Amino acid sequence: MNTNTIKISTSQLNLYYGTNHALKDVNMELYTNKITAFIGPSGCGKSTYLKTLNRMNDLIPGVKIEGEVLLDGENIYDSRVDTTLLRKKIGMVFQQPNPFPMSIYDNVAYGPRIHGIKNKSELDDIVEKSLKGAALWEEVSGRLKKSALGLSGGQQQRLCIARALAVEPEVLLMDEPTSALDPISTLKIEDLMDELKEKYTVAIVTHNMQQATRIADHTAFFLVGEVVEYAPTTELFTAPKDSRTEDYITGRFG
Amino acid sequence: MTNDLTIPVHRDSIIVNSIYNGKKRVSDSLLIILIYLCALISIFILMGIMGYVFVRGVPQINVSFLTTVPSTIKGTFGILGNIVNTLYVVAITLVIATPLGVGSAIYLNEYAKGGKVVRIIEFTTETLSGIPSIIFGLFGYVFFGTTLGLGYSILTGALTLSIMVLPLITRTTQEALKTVPESYRSGALGIGATKWYMIRTILLPSAMPGIVTGIILAIGRIVGESAALLFTAGSGYILPKSFLGKIFESGGTLTIQLYLCMQKAKYDEAFGIAVVLLVIVLAINGLAKYLSHKFNTEAKES
Amino acid sequence: MQPKSYSIFGGHGSKSGIEHAAEVIFTICGFFAVLAVASISIYMLTSGTPALLKVGILDILFGSVWKPDAAVPSFGILYVILTSIVGTALAILIGVPIGVMTSVFLAEVAPQKLADIVRPAVELLAGIPSVIYGLLGILILNPVMYDLELKIFKGSPTHQFTGGANLISAVLVLALMILPTVINISETALRSVPQHFRSASLALGATKIQTIFHVVIPAAKSGIITAIVLGTGRAIGEAMAISLVSGSSVNFPLPFHSVRFLTTAIVSEMSYASGLHKQVLFTIGLVLFVFIMMINVILNSLLKKGADKNDK
Numbered sequence: 001m002n003t004n005t006i007k008i009s010t011s012q013l014n015l016y017y018g019t020n021h022a023l024k025d026v027n028m029e030l031y032t033n034k035i036t037a038f039i040g041p042s043g044c045g046k047s048t049y050l051k052t053l054n055r056m057n058d059l060i061p062g063v064k065i066e067g068e069v070l071l072d073g074e075n076i077y078d079s080r081v082d083t084t085l086l087r088k089k090i091g092m093v094f095q096q097p098n099p100f101p102m103s104i105y106d107n108v109a110y111g112p113r114i115h116g117i118k119n120k121s122e123l124d125d126i127v128e129k130s131l132k133g134a135a136l137w138e139e140v141s142g143r144l145k146k147s148a149l150g151l152s153g154g155q156q157q158r159l160c161i162a163r164a165l166a167v168e169p170e171v172l173l174m175d176e177p178t179s180a181l182d183p184i185s186t187l188k189i190e191d192l193m194d195e196l197k198e199k200y201t202v203a204i205v206t207h208n209m210q211q212a213t214r215i216a217d218h219t220a221f222f223l224v225g226e227v228v229e230y231a232p233t234t235e236l237f238t239a240p241k242d243s244r245t246e247d248y249i250t251g252r253f254g
Numbered sequence: 255m256t257n258d259l260t261i262p263v264h265r266d267s268i269i270v271n272s273i274y275n276g277k278k279r280v281s282d283s284l285l286i287i288l289i290y291l292c293a294l295i296s297i298f299i300l301m302g303i304m305g306y307v308f309v310r311g312v313p314q315i316n317v318s319f320l321t322t323v324p325s326t327i328k329g330t331f332g333i334l335g336n337i338v339n340t341l342y343v344v345a346i347t348l349v350i351a352t353p354l355g356v357g358s359a360i361y362l363n364e365y366a367k368g369g370k371v372v373r374i375i376e377f378t379t380e381t382l383s384g385i386p387s388i389i390f391g392l393f394g395y396v397f398f399g400t401t402l403g404l405g406y407s408i409l410t411g412a413l414t415l416s417i418m419v420l421p422l423i424t425r426t427t428q429e430a431l432k433t434v435p436e437s438y439r440s441g442a443l444g445i446g447a448t449k450w451y452m453i454r455t456i457l458l459p460s461a462m463p464g465i466v467t468g469i470i471l472a473i474g475r476i477v478g479e480s481a482a483l484l485f486t487a488g489s490g491y492i493l494p495k496s497f498l499g500k501i502f503e504s505g506g507t508l509t510i511q512l513y514l515c516m517q518k519a520k521y522d523e524a525f526g527i528a529v530v531l532l533v534i535v536l537a538i539n540g541l542a543k544y545l546s547h548k549f550n551t552e553a554k555e556s
Numbered sequence: 557m558q559p560k561s562y563s564i565f566g567g568h569g570s571k572s573g574i575e576h577a578a579e580v581i582f583t584i585c586g587f588f589a590v591l592a593v594a595s596i597s598i599y600m601l602t603s604g605t606p607a608l609l610k611v612g613i614l615d616i617l618f619g620s621v622w623k624p625d626a627a628v629p630s631f632g633i634l635y636v637i638l639t640s641i642v643g644t645a646l647a648i649l650i651g652v653p654i655g656v657m658t659s660v661f662l663a664e665v666a667p668q669k670l671a672d673i674v675r676p677a678v679e680l681l682a683g684i685p686s687v688i689y690g691l692l693g694i695l696i697l698n699p700v701m702y703d704l705e706l707k708i709f710k711g712s713p714t715h716q717f718t719g720g721a722n723l724i725s726a727v728l729v730l731a732l733m734i735l736p737t738v739i740n741i742s743e744t745a746l747r748s749v750p751q752h753f754r755s756a757s758l759a760l761g762a763t764k765i766q767t768i769f770h771v772v773i774p775a776a777k778s779g780i781i782t783a784i785v786l787g788t789g790r791a792i793g794e795a796m797a798i799s800l801v802s803g804s805s806v807n808f809p810l811p812f813h814s815v816r817f818l819t820t821a822i823v824s825e826m827s828y829a830s831g832l833h834k835q836v837l838f839t840i841g842l843v844l845f846v847f848i849m850m851i852n853v854i855l856n857s858l859l860k861k862g863a864d865k866n867d868k
Contacts, residue, residue, distance in 0.1 A: 054759060056755065056758070056759060059755070059758065071273065074272060074273055074274060076273065078274065080274040080275050081273050081274060082273060082274070082275065082276025084276060084761045084762065084763055085271070085272075085273040085274075085276045085761065086273045086761075087758065087759055087760065087761040088760070088761035089271065089273060091759065091760070092759035094752060094755065094756065094759075096752060098750075098752040098753065098755070098756045099756075100753060100756065100757075100771055100774075100775070101753075101774070101775050102774065110757070110760065110762075110770065110771075111760040111761065111762075113770075114757075114760070114761070114762045114763075114766045114770065115761060160756070163756075163760065164759075164760065167760055167761060279763060279765075279766075281765075282763050282764075282765040282766070285765050285769065286665070286765060288657060289657050289660055289661050289665055290661065290665075291657075292653070292654045292655075292657030292658050292661065293657065293658045293661035293662070293666070293674070295654055295658075296654060296655075296658040296674075296678065296735060296739065297674055297677065299681075299732060299735075300677050300678070300680070300681050301677075303681075303684065303688070303689075303692060304680075306692060306696070307688065307692070353585070354585050354588050355585075356585075357581060357582050357584075357585025357586070358582075358585040358586045358588060358589060360582050360585070361582035361583055361585055361586030362586055364582075365579055365582055365583065365586075366586065374590060375586050375587065375589055375590060377856060378589045378590045378592070378593040378594075379589045380852070380855070380856065380859075381593050381849070381852045381856075382589055382592060382593055384786075384789050384848060384851065384852045384855065385596065385793075385845075385848055386789070386790075386792070386793020386794065386795070386819070386844070386848060387793070387795070388793065388795040388819050388822055388823065388841070388844070389596065389600065389793070389841060389844065389845055389848065390596075392600070392603070392822065392838065392841045393595075393596045393599050393600065395826075396599050396603050396838075397595065397599055417592045417596075420588065420589060420592065421589065424589070448572075448574075448575050449575060449578070449579075450574060450575050450578040450579075453578070474683050477685070478683065478684070478685030478686070479685075480685065480686065480687050480796040481686075481795040481796050481819070481823065484796075484823065484826075484827075485826055485827075509685050509687050509796075512685075512687045512688070512691065513687050513690075513796060516687070516690065516691055516694060516800055517800065521691070521694075521695060524691050525691070528687075528688045528691060531685050531688065532684065532688070535680070535683045535684060535685070536680070538683070539676070539679065539680055539683055543676065
């Protein structure tokens with residue numbers, strides 16, 4: 001038997017870009033120490049939904065958000081919320097690897113530093129722990145002071161994961177983290193995610209259905225801003241309840 | 255499988271790391287204040303300069319100020335001579351510098367095969383635009399004034415300024431040529447047009463707004479120039495006796511006259527000239543803005 | 557029956573003549589800048605070196621007595637060189653922080669509408685003729701400086717009163733004049749920093765200000781350095797704006813001293829100098845030219861580095 005503890009609960013979430021109604025009445029729960037995948041064709045709102053969870057959509061002018069997103073019971077759209085604390089708690093990994101133009105060490109230490117950790121040995125520990133957590137330590141331990149831009153694409157993405165881990169988040173949001181990578185790097189990151197879920201709650205947007213079946217415990221299928229179906233992954237892929245889900249996973253569109 | 259147990263979390267239950275009510279960072283607020291302060295200083299200084307010049311200068315402007323020349327006998331002080339000189343210098347400089355600058359841009363963009371030659375030309379063009387005007391003044395004084403024997407004359411000044419504004423015209427023309435789509439070129443060449451024909455009929459008309467913007471910016475530079483003219487065009491303020499003869503006579507532009515007034519502590523007259531200059535600068539700025547805006551929207555539409 | 561045809565070889569004799577002429581003319585235009593820089597360099601060298609040889613290189617460059625009109629003239633320009641270096645450095649020290657902060661304001665902080673008003677205003681500042689800056693310097697700065705001077709040096713037997721035309725006045729005018737250059741180029745550099753760096757930083761829980769100062773500004777470093785170098789060039793080469801504001805005697809560059817820059821020495825003495833004195837003024841011009849060429853080379857290597865980085 002599985003125990004599902006709710007980490008994030010979304011109810012009646014609507015999002016508008018100007019007049020464009022991009023998310024419609026989204027209701028969903030993300031469970032602690034589970035991987036949840038969001039699938040669907042391009043423009044279906046899966047990435048938009050992911051970004052509402054750490055309020056990165058706030059940065060886009062003209063966005064209007066209605067509804068409620070509870071993180072451990074606290075509404076993240078409450079006026080009392082400090083977005084920096086929220087984002088410290090909910091880390092994010094982007095589609096394109098985007099390390100800062102600084103050394104590998106400084107990339108990982110960036111988060112802890114801005115959150116006030118200045119002690120050198122403490123930072124050293126965090127950097128090592130985070131790089132190990134992202135399965136990158138072996139490859140870069142000898143060249144921490146070298147520029148992060150010299151790493152390969154797959155290494156850069158794992159560095160970005162390490163950078164996110166360094167601020168000790170509780171939730172990790174991943175926006176198509178492997179779409180810019182080669183198959184071998186993709187596999188490495190998928191293996192990594194399996195380990196990550198022991199400590200973190202993970203939500204991943206993917207355009208790759210095989211990836212969802214390989215790694216996700218639960219999967220949500222998005223279509224034009226709506227959640228068509230949300231179920232345990234095996235259930236969604238073997239016995240979809242909605243005909244649109246079936247059409248999509250059998251490759252009839254998208 | 256399906257008998258998953260879901261444990262709900264109670265709304266607003268007391269939790270350890272709440273995301274509510276974070277502390278404000280003092281250093282952030284300080285930096286924000288600093289940024290606003292610096293922006294305010296910059297804006298305030300600009301407004302101050304414009305305002306001060308207009309307040310002190312506008313009362314000096316009247317018909318005789320604009321239509322007479324300085325004369326101790328008649329007791330007048332006017333800047334007509336300087337306005338005429340400025341027009342002479344602007345016109346002659348542009349006549350020399352525009353073809354050279356545009357030609358240079360065409361060479362760099364359409365003929366040169368890249369590599370070392372282009373790099374040398376671009377480096378020297380860059381260097382030329384970095385040389386301060388006082389150096390141009392010294393060079394013009396020695397080369398055009400002494401070596402070529404043109405002395406203190408409008409021609410000496412204009413020749414000197416031609417070199418000075420050359421990089422400006424070259425660069426703006428180059429930018430304009432770069433925005434002409436490659437398909438225009440291959441389209442024209444593809445139907446058998448020769449290169450020069452293609453440049454004349456397709457490239458130059460498409461790049462014209464950019465070239466005109468460059469010329470307008472060059473006018474602004476010429477009108478505002480002083481150090482390069484002091485030892486080349488001199489400081490004459492008499493009205494021309496003959497149209498062409500004036501070219502070989504000394505003639506101070508508005509900025510030179512302003513400098514001379516400052517030197518003699520005739521500040522009221524200086525502010526009068528400053529207002530005239532500012533109006534010209536404003537007009538040129540507006541015109542250049544308007545043109546480049548028009549150019550950009552047209553380029554987007556096509 | 558054979559169809560009428562024409563050869564693709566040559567044929568248009570006159571046409572290709574025009575084509576050829578056009579190419580030759582454009583090539584000449586292209587090399588004009590090279591010619592100009594070469595002749596300016598040669599002329600600066602040939603007019604600047606005679607005095608160096610006559611007076612002696614060390615006596616000119618490291619002599620501190622400037623008495624061109626004395627019975628036994630002395631042509632030491634050390635203080636003039638020092639004034640240009642110190643004055644430019646101070647102007648950079650004041651102008652760059654204000655300029656960079658203003659560019660941060662325009663690129664990162666200000667609401668779009670406000671930035672759209674302020675930006676053209678800054679561009680306008682760049683177009684104002686330098687003599688106007690000088691005029692305002694004389695009428696606004698100098699009286700303030702004179703008041704300060706009277707208060708600070710009250711009863712001082714050794715201080716030479718300058719009437720406010722001193723190093724500080726000149727430095728403030730120069731700092732103001734480099735502002736538009738620094739603001740424009742830094743703003744462009746800040747705006748070209750990819751958005752994803754900002755997103756990454758914010759997603760880690762950094763505040764906007766932390767993001768600006770820890771990620772955006774470091775990423776725009778090479779552009780900001782370019783702005784500083786260009787500002788340096790502008791400040792060291794400026795003549796007319798400071799020629800009357802900085803006083804009219806050659807002195808060691810201290811804040812309340814009346815001073816002479818490389819540029820202002822040329823402007824104020826050229827009109828009456830003759831003989832050796834005039835040749836020394838050309839030597840001053842040569843020194844200035846050397847400074848400028850050094851700045852140009854630095855700038856060029858900076859720009860090249862920036863271009864290489866973009867290619868990666």
